[in-house]
Every structure is written in C-alpha cells, then in structure tokens.
Amino acid sequence: MSKETQIYLVDDDTDFREATCEVLESADYSVATFSRGEDMLAKLDPEWPGTILCDVRMAGMDGFAVLKAVRAIATDIPLVMITGHGDVRLAIAAIKAGAYDFLEKPAQPEFLLGTMSRTLNARKLVLENRRLRSGQNTRSGLAGVLVGRSRVMRELRAMLLRLAPLPMTVLISGETGTGKSIVAKALHAYGDGAGSFETISCATASAEDLGAALAGIPDDVSTLYLRSVHRLDTACQAILADYLRTPGTPRIVASMTGSAGDAPDAALSDELYFLANVARIDLPPLRERGKDVYQLLEVFLRAAAQRFKRPLPEITDEMIREIAAHDWPGNARELQGVAERLVIGLPINLTARGGASSSPTLGYDDAMHRFERDLLMQALRETEGRKGEAADLLAIPRKRLYLRMKAVGLLDTGRD
CATH class of the missing domain: 3.40.50.2300 (Response regulator)
Incomplete structure (x- = not known):
C-alpha cells in the first residue's frame, strides 16, 4: 500500500x-x-x-x-x-x-x-x-531516535515509553556504543518534566568533585544523568546513595558499561544498587539486532554525507558481506564510524568473526594511529564534542587529550 x-x-x-x-x-x-x-x-x-x-x-x-x-x-x-x-x-x-x-x-x-x-x-x-x-521536530518519533525494526528494539521503545512519564530512577546497562546516553535523553524528552537535562560523568569523579557537582545542580534540572556509575569508588558511592535518599531531587537516570556476562553492577555497593536499580533497561548489542545494522548504516551514511557535504557512497556487495560477517564489538558507535569513513572515502577495515581482517594488514605505526584516532572520535561523539567530558571518559588529563588530538589531526574537532 x-x-x-x-x-x-x-x-x-x-x-x-x-x-x-x-x-x-x-x-x-x-x-x-x-x-x-x-x-x-x-x-x-x-x-x-x-x-x-x-x-x-x-x-x-x-x-x-x-x-x-x-x-x-x-x-x-x-x-x-x-x-x-x-x-x-x-x-x-x-x-x-x-x-x-x-x-x-x-x-x-x-x-x-x-x-x-x-x-x-x-x-x-x-x-x-x-x-x-x-521537542521532536519530525514525525518519526522515538523510532527515529532508537532506530531499528527488530523485536528487541520494538520492545525497548515500548519499555521506554512506559517508563518515561514515571518519576522513578532508571538504571541503563549495555556494552560500549549501544546508545546509553541516547536512551537517557529519550527518557527525559518523552517524560512529563519540563526542566533541563544534566549530565555528571562518574568515570573519574573524586568524592570532593562528586559532592560539589551534586550540590551545584540547578533548580531547573528535571533529569540527572549519571554516566558510568559502576566506576565510582566506595566513598563516592556512599555520597551518591545519600543523595538518592534526599527528597526533592531530580529524576535519576544512571548508566553502566558492560555486557550481562560482565556484570558491571557487581561493582556497585548493595546500598547504591537497590537505590539505583528501581527500573532497569538492558540495551541489546548490535550483533543481536539482525537487519537493524543496515537501517542504522543508512541513517549514519545520510547524516555523515550531510555533515561532510559529500555524496552518498556506493555500497558494494563485498561491503555488505563484510558488514554481515562483522561482530560489531563497538556496536552502533563503531557502525557510525564506519559510515563516516565510507563517506570520506577511507577503507573500513572491519575484522570478521574469528579475528581475520577483511582489509589488508596495516603497519604498526599506521594501525596505532588509526586506533587512537578512532578511540578519540568515539569519546567525542559520546560526549557530543565536549573535550573536558571526553578526557574524563578516557580517564586522562585534559592537556594530554589535547596533545593526542593534535597528534592525530583532531585538534579542531569538538569544543572546549
């Protein structure tokens, strides 16, 4: 029809x-x-x-x-x-x-x-x-934010729509690149609160930094997103647990990085776990989402073509076979990087199941340069270009981040 x-x-x-x-x-x-x-x-x-x-x-x-x-x-x-x-x-x-x-x-x-x-x-x-x-400007709705026609993605969107209006704490778990920040922002956007969305990165937070950040949350914040809570030390977890028991706090959304087998929540104290794990969303890895990979690739290709002002690349049968054979350890974030390289005209260099490279092996220096550039790009994408947050995410000083970005040609990317 x-x-x-x-x-x-x-x-x-x-x-x-x-x-x-x-x-x-x-x-x-x-x-x-x-x-x-x-x-x-x-x-x-x-x-x-x-x-x-x-x-x-x-x-x-x-x-x-x-x-x-x-x-x-x-x-x-x-x-x-x-x-x-x-x-x-x-x-x-x-x-x-x-x-x-x-x-x-x-x-x-x-x-x-x-x-x-x-x-x-x-x-x-x-x-x-x-x-x-x-605040969505298109009629694609949540399906345009959490892309995919697979059963697991339809179930994820249904769960998110049920949880979004409820003022309860939500704990999001998933492998690197599965979209935890996107889900957190969707919970805020589709909720009933009219306030702002605030993020605190817990990856490198000290007890002093975390206490100051929690005390300085503006009054208009309706959703507080705590990224990587599993990386908080014991003292920080106690501070956060006290905060979660405080009446009148914003709606809390927290995330942990790791697969179900890795059990990232094992790093949480019992006290913090039971306070944070009121509702749980486990994000599926890309390898379990079937043909969603092709729908996502099209979305990323169009976004990259618009961003870089380049035409859409031709996707050959050989590329399709490589994409189908890949395990996507970096999930949607890795696929986004592949789309950007295809639009720019760079080789995609996927690694197939079993560890065999689908592209010619690079020399050591070239391989390390590409790995570091991809790692920095991933951190900047996850933090929406904020270099300070990217440094926190990578657990390195901001000065070192700037030096490494300069070394791989990314110094003009992102914002301070």
Missing part, C-alpha cells in the same frame, strides 16, 4: 474479515488483516499511528489476550473489540480491560466507520502531544 496502514483487523472468520476490510477500504482506510493475534502483535510498533479492530472470540489467542499483549507493547494504541456474541457484561469487561470501544456484529457500516474515525483521531492527538512534549 502506498500509505501507512491505519487499521489492523484481527478476526479468524475469513468471510467477516474480507467483508469488513472491503467496508473500511471503501472509505479510503489502509487496512492490514490477520487471522491470528500473534501475527498482528509481531508487527506492532509502540509508535504505530493506527488503531486495532479485534474479534473477542477466536481460536487460540482470544481478544482479551490480544488486548493485554497490546497494552504491554503500547498503553495508548486504541483497540476496538467486536464480537457476534456480545452482551452488556462482555462490553463492560472489554472497556475495563482497556478497550477503547466495543462493537457488536454485524456493525452497521456508518457506525463502524465513525468508530474508526474517532479512534484514529484520538491516536493522532496522543502522538502529536507526545511529539510536542518531547
């Missing part, structure tokens, strides 16, 4: 499905039909701008089970129940369970179309309010 699907119709009665679809399409609605709720749920995205029309009595997963599953994915996607066996008690049960409305078969076409119009308008209003509240 040329336009985005507006209605998901779920019913195991083929004749009813076809007849209802014909009525809806005659009114210029775009409809996708499903005979099973499981098939519809596999496609459902938390920011889909449509509405669901679902039968109550179906073999296997019935309408109430579908409704419960939809509410777990997105609390505000309207679902209208329809059945040929409806009565007042069933209608009341449907509404109490979270259905937007209830129709009885056979629904008159004008009544069906009127109900669909109301639900779609309600959905449009919800998404528009969310977009305005988050």
Whole structure:
C-alpha cells in the first residue's frame, strides 16, 4: 500500500474479515488483516499511528489476550473489540480491560466507520502531544531516535515509553556504543518534566568533585544523568546513595558499561544498587539486532554525507558481506564510524568473526594511529564534542587529550 496502514483487523472468520476490510477500504482506510493475534502483535510498533479492530472470540489467542499483549507493547494504541456474541457484561469487561470501544456484529457500516474515525483521531492527538512534549521536530518519533525494526528494539521503545512519564530512577546497562546516553535523553524528552537535562560523568569523579557537582545542580534540572556509575569508588558511592535518599531531587537516570556476562553492577555497593536499580533497561548489542545494522548504516551514511557535504557512497556487495560477517564489538558507535569513513572515502577495515581482517594488514605505526584516532572520535561523539567530558571518559588529563588530538589531526574537532 502506498500509505501507512491505519487499521489492523484481527478476526479468524475469513468471510467477516474480507467483508469488513472491503467496508473500511471503501472509505479510503489502509487496512492490514490477520487471522491470528500473534501475527498482528509481531508487527506492532509502540509508535504505530493506527488503531486495532479485534474479534473477542477466536481460536487460540482470544481478544482479551490480544488486548493485554497490546497494552504491554503500547498503553495508548486504541483497540476496538467486536464480537457476534456480545452482551452488556462482555462490553463492560472489554472497556475495563482497556478497550477503547466495543462493537457488536454485524456493525452497521456508518457506525463502524465513525468508530474508526474517532479512534484514529484520538491516536493522532496522543502522538502529536507526545511529539510536542518531547521537542521532536519530525514525525518519526522515538523510532527515529532508537532506530531499528527488530523485536528487541520494538520492545525497548515500548519499555521506554512506559517508563518515561514515571518519576522513578532508571538504571541503563549495555556494552560500549549501544546508545546509553541516547536512551537517557529519550527518557527525559518523552517524560512529563519540563526542566533541563544534566549530565555528571562518574568515570573519574573524586568524592570532593562528586559532592560539589551534586550540590551545584540547578533548580531547573528535571533529569540527572549519571554516566558510568559502576566506576565510582566506595566513598563516592556512599555520597551518591545519600543523595538518592534526599527528597526533592531530580529524576535519576544512571548508566553502566558492560555486557550481562560482565556484570558491571557487581561493582556497585548493595546500598547504591537497590537505590539505583528501581527500573532497569538492558540495551541489546548490535550483533543481536539482525537487519537493524543496515537501517542504522543508512541513517549514519545520510547524516555523515550531510555533515561532510559529500555524496552518498556506493555500497558494494563485498561491503555488505563484510558488514554481515562483522561482530560489531563497538556496536552502533563503531557502525557510525564506519559510515563516516565510507563517506570520506577511507577503507573500513572491519575484522570478521574469528579475528581475520577483511582489509589488508596495516603497519604498526599506521594501525596505532588509526586506533587512537578512532578511540578519540568515539569519546567525542559520546560526549557530543565536549573535550573536558571526553578526557574524563578516557580517564586522562585534559592537556594530554589535547596533545593526542593534535597528534592525530583532531585538534579542531569538538569544543572546549
């Protein structure tokens, strides 16, 4: 279909499905039909701008089970129940369970179309309010921030939308480059707070520095992001735990770097862990996100082409094979670097599974120069170009950062 699907119709009665679809399409609605709720749920995205029309009595997963599953994915996607066996008690049960409305078969076409119009308008209003509240200037919404069509990314967006309005502490965990800072900012943007977003890097913070930073948080801050809390020493963890128990603090979002197997939260004291781990978001590594890598690559290529004022590069079949064979230890951040090198015209030099290089081996000096440049670029990207924060992230003095940036030709990158 040329336009985005507006209605998901779920019913195991083929004749009813076809007849209802014909009525809806005659009114210029775009409809996708499903005979099973499981098939519809596999496609459902938390920011889909449509509405669901679902039968109550179906073999296997019935309408109430579908409704419960939809509410777990997105609390505000309207679902209208329809059945040929409806009565007042069933209608009341449907509404109490979270259905937007209830129709009885056979629904008159004008009544069906009127109900669909109301639900779609309600959905449009919800998404528009969310977009305005988050400050997003495009209609891509959260899917344009946390890019990916894989199941794990759809589940991540659904969880974030559920947590964002709640004033609870959130602990984000993930490997390097999985987007912990992006998730933290999305929690703030899609929350109900109107204040500002403040970041404290915990990587090299002393007890004195951390205490001063916490005491100096401006009154207008509604979200405080604590990056790399697992790197705080014992004294700093005690200071942070005291702060988390203080009434009237901003909403806290903290992050840890490491895979589930690395158990980065083991570095936290029991006291800090139970205060910070009220809600937990574990970010998936890129290697577990399937074809998301190609969607992300396109996003990064377009951004790099615009940034460097270069045309989009040609992606060959050989490059696609290299990308598919790569484990992406640096995750989305590594992929972003690859996109930038492709736009500039540099070799991508990926390392395939098993450790074999997909490009000719560099000499030692060239390899070390490239590694250091990539490391510094990654730190600057994560800190949005702030050199002081990049130095903290790398645990080196700011003067040394400037010297190394000069040595690899990056001194004019970022800002002081």
